[in-house]
Amino acid sequence: MPLGWGIFGWINKFLFIPVFGFLVKFIPHGIAIIVLTILVRLVMSPIYI
Structure with missing residues (x-):
């Protein structure tokens, strides 16, 4: 399965x-x-702001 190029693949x-x-x-x-999406958004929120 292709995982992306460059840093995104890693x-x-x-x-x-x-x-x-x-x-x-567990779920x-x-x-x-949905949980993974929320986690990514929480981690990226300082960059968004």
Whole structure:
């Protein structure tokens, strides 16, 4: 599966995929996607502001 080019591939491979895998152990896939989206938005909020 292509994970993106450059730095985005590394971020996907070592950050998003493991976090998503961890979340899926405890909650269904759909809710895990929503939780991951909220986590990313919270982490990125200082950059948005």
